[in-house]
Amino acid sequence: MSVIEVANLTKRYGKARGIEDVSFSVEAGEIFGFIGPNGAGKSTTIRLLLSLIHPTSGGARVLGQDVVSHGPALRRDIGYLPSEVYYYEGMKVIDLLKYSASFYAGDHTQRLQELAGIMELDLNRRISDLSYGNKKKVGIVQGLLHSPKLLFLDEPTSGLDPLIQRKFFELIHTENARGVTVFFSSHILGEVQRLCSRVGIIRAGRLVEISDIRTLQQNNYKKVRVTAAGLTPAAFELPGVNNLQADGGSVQFFFKGDVNTVLQVLSRQHVTDVTIEEPTLEEIFMHYYE
């Protein structure tokens, strides 16, 4: 069963770019990554699905219901963590969370305390006194405390320190194991790769590709930079090497394929420095626009 079905969804804001003819679906129980550079339309898509904004054309169904006509009912089962967290500055954390919980039927106090414990959130501080990372934690707790069936996470890790990030990922994994569907938007490929089963790639308001995370990884380029004495670019003219550039004693290129081939070449050199890293998202997108 599809939890999210988006069909030809378009949003235009005057001259500013929104999204154009976006279609995809997210199945129950999956963690769907939604990846693209800033300003590509990730937040716009999520805000459309939450009916914070209205589509110019096309439509979307969430949990089987139309987002425009059934918004309030279906939002009962949605948790949302916005990319920028802003809450009522004068409130205490606990009051904000209780206010948030009061919108959902049932008692969520226990879950609230549990989540605050996991995220190491001090409930008695004022929102205005919190650092950005701590506000983000408030966002995480308020997005999860009513045990939603579907989670929208819009760049959830920005501002979180690595330790809390790990706890957050564990939390998302646990939720997912309980059957919660997760829509995870990010511009960091690494975290999407860690968490998601499928990804949609959005750029300049259009969905460029939807692919299985494994396929994406197999198609993925590595960025290799080698510094070695007497190095010539010719040594790396292998199948799968791209954008080969030499600069003094170092060579830089993108590689797609079995990394061992590169390592074998490297082992024959006297290397002073080597880095093999994930290309930045922009560099990956170069691939989609070649």
Add this chain to the structure above:
Amino acid sequence: MSANIYRYELRTRLRSVIIWSLSVAALVFFYFSLFPAFADQAALMNEVLARYPPELRAAFNLDKVDLSSVLGFFSFLFLFVQLCLAIQASNYGFGLVSIEESELTADFLLSKPVSRAQVLTSKLLAALTSLTITNLVVWVISFAAVVVWRGDHDYAPGTLVLLLASIAFFQVFFLSVGLAGSLLVKRVRSVTPYALGLGFGTYVLSAFSGVVGQVALELVTPFKHFDAAYIVQHSAYDTPLVALNVAVSLAALALSYWLYLRRDIPAVA
């Protein structure tokens, strides 16, 4: 209507309501405490006023009121009460939904399982409750001031009731027009300039219409719809103008719902 939003809104505005209520109460009471002096020197007062330019007298309604009578004096100060209440109600109207947007909490509220209509209704009812608190304070302090300072001068309580009853209409007008105004612009960065603009603007229009005696301008400003001097002189409302006032308020409310239900909530940045 959802009770939690209503409660939250009421609590957020509580301090503002207390400050406004106390300020207006002080204005009424201390202003009216001057009445005995005015009443004693009635002849002298009227002589002084007669020397003022007629335009100035018209601007402050002094051509129509007798400052030596209880309600004449009261109607003069009531203009300033109206001005305060107009600014307060405009302030609540302009800020009703725009503050959530400028402080970026609208995403929080509107991603909850509530409809836009529920949100707006709850907020409106909370604002009306707040305004009603101030209204009640004005009622109490007005009667108290009159009882304390009127001395042996007579007045018609029924007319004072009529005057005070106009406050509710007056507040609803500024609340709903302010709200509609805030939804007509893309983003309200700061509420105060808008609120002062609407409050003072309509007052100045009313004073100006007194000066040039033009009829057309009376149609737009609640200060003319509920002209205290008229109400005291006639012990009645100017019915067509009151009907117009109510019509404008209702139209502004309807427009607000229409706009808010279709509104795209601006994103951060």
